[in-house]
Structure formats: structure tokens, C-alpha cells
Amino acid sequence: MTDPVNGFKELVLASHNAGKLKELQAMLGDAVRVRSIGEFSQVEPEETGLSFVENAILKARNAARISGLPALADDSGLAVDYLGGAPGIYSARYADGKGDAANNAKLLDALKDVPDAQRGAQFVCALALVRHADDPLPILCEGLWHGSILHEARGEHGFGYDPLFWVPESGCSSAELPAEQKNRLSHRARAMALFKQRLGL
Numbered sequence: 001m002t003d004p005v006n007g008f009k010e011l012v013l014a015s016h017n018a019g020k021l022k023e024l025q026a027m028l029g030d031a032v033r034v035r036s037i038g039e040f041s042q043v044e045p046e047e048t049g050l051s052f053v054e055n056a057i058l059k060a061r062n063a064a065r066i067s068g069l070p071a072l073a074d075d076s077g078l079a080v081d082y083l084g085g086a087p088g089i090y091s092a093r094y095a096d097g098k099g100d101a102a103n104n105a106k107l108l109d110a111l112k113d114v115p116d117a118q119r120g121a122q123f124v125c126a127l128a129l130v131r132h133a134d135d136p137l138p139i140l141c142e143g144l145w146h147g148s149i150l151h152e153a154r155g156e157h158g159f160g161y162d163p164l165f166w167v168p169e170s171g172c173s174s175a176e177l178p179a180e181q182k183n184r185l186s187h188r189a190r191a192m193a194l195f196k197q198r199l200g201l
């Protein structure tokens with residue numbers, strides 16, 4: 001079967017999140033020349049999908065349309081068991097767009113008095129690559145990272161919910177992991193490993 005992305009050398013990363021961009025770039029290395037959607041537009045598309053994968057495709061198509069390049073998008077978030085999977089696809093908007101600190105404060109509040117055994121959670125990452133805006137066959141890869149939610153913030157690395165995410169295999173929060181370690185273990189790392197395999201990168 002013909003590989004639909006065979007031969008592409010440059011792509012645009014369809015994310016406006018500096019933390020994500022840094023991680024995605026580090027994981028891609030120099031396998032492919034990477035541009036950022038910020039070079040082309042500051043306007044963020046509305047994330048109207050009902051799943052991570054739909055939002056990733058929507059963001060990738062938008063970036064491909066604006067840039068004229070193949071586009072890779074990441075839609076990700078934190079699914080907390082006790083909250084029935086919330087904030088999930090709404091993770092970035094959990095505290096009504098007030099940012100990471102407000103999101104984290106709202107999450108701690110929602111889990112106040114919830115015992116450790118019921119604080120399980122997973123980070124989810126869906127990656128979507130489209131060769132062009134109307135690509136009928138996007139490349140889709142997903143990754144999960146299991147952990148639990150701490151009672152208070154720990155660590156200074158990473159971004160978003162990292163200070164509240166306990167990583168059992170490392171015995172620390174994901175914000176206490178050096179970037180190289182997070183980039184080997186995370187939901188994004190898992191999705192990216194599949195993606196690179198799929199593309200032969």
C-alpha cells in the first residue's frame with residue numbers, strides 16, 4: 001500500500017501551546033523540518049469536536065489550510081476517574097479560559113477530601129497529521145499515561161496539569177520530571193512513538 005505521507009520533509013505544528021510545541025519538537029528531533037502555526041496565524045480555531053481525535057483533526061486541517069503545509073495537531077487533556085473523565089476534552093477551558101493556575105485550583109477543589117484510592121487519572125494525547133486541508137485519510141495516533149491527582153502542586157517543569165499529576169513509575173509528579181524523562185514516558189511520547197513508527201521517521 002502506498003504510504004500517504006511518503007516523502008514529506010516539512011510540516012507545521014498546529015498548536016498555540018508553548019509547552020506542547022517544545023515537547024513535540026524535541027520528540028520529532030531533526031527527522032523532519034518543523035514550522036509553527038504561530039508563524040502563519042495567531043487565531044486559534046474553535047475546538048468543537050466531541051473527542052480528542054475530532055479536535056486534533058479539526059486543528060490539523062485548519063493549520064494545513066492556513067499554511068499550505070502538511071500539519072500535525074495534538075489534542076490532549078486530563079481525564080479524572082472520580083470526575084467521570086472530566087475535564088477531558090475541556091481540559092484547557094476547565095476554569096473558563098483563565099489559564100493553567102486556575103484550572104489546577106479548580107481541579108484540587110473538585111477533588112477536595114477525595115481519598116488517594118479514588119484519585120486515579122490519565123493524560124490523553126491524540127495526534128493527527130493531514131497532508132493537506134482536505135486530506136481524506138489523516139494519520140491518527142493516541143497515547144495514554146496513567147497516574148493520579150496529588151493534593152497539592154509539586155515541581156516546576158512541564159506545563160498545564162503537570163504539577164498535580166503523580167507518576168507512579170517515577171515516584172514524583174510529572175512537573176518534577178526533567179523534560180527528557182517526561183518526553184520518554186508521557187501520553188504525548190507514546191502517541192509520538194506510534195506516529196514516528198507509522199511514518200518511518
Ligand SMILES: O=P(O)(O)OP(=O)(O)OP(=O)(O)OC[C@H]1O[C@@H](n2cnc3c(O)ncnc32)[C@H](O)[C@@H]1O
Nearest residue numbers: 015016017074075076077078091092159160161162
Ligand atoms: O489546542 P492547542 O493550540 O494545541 O493548545 P491547548 O493548550 O489549547 O491544547 P488542548 O486544546 O489540547 O488542551 C490541552 C489541555 O490539557 C493540558 N495538557 C495536555 N498535555 C499536558 C501535559 O503533557 N502536561 C500537563 N498538562 C497537559 C493542557 O495544559 C491544556 O489545558
Ligand SMILES: [Mg+2]
Nearest residue numbers: 044047075092
Ligand atoms: Mg486547544
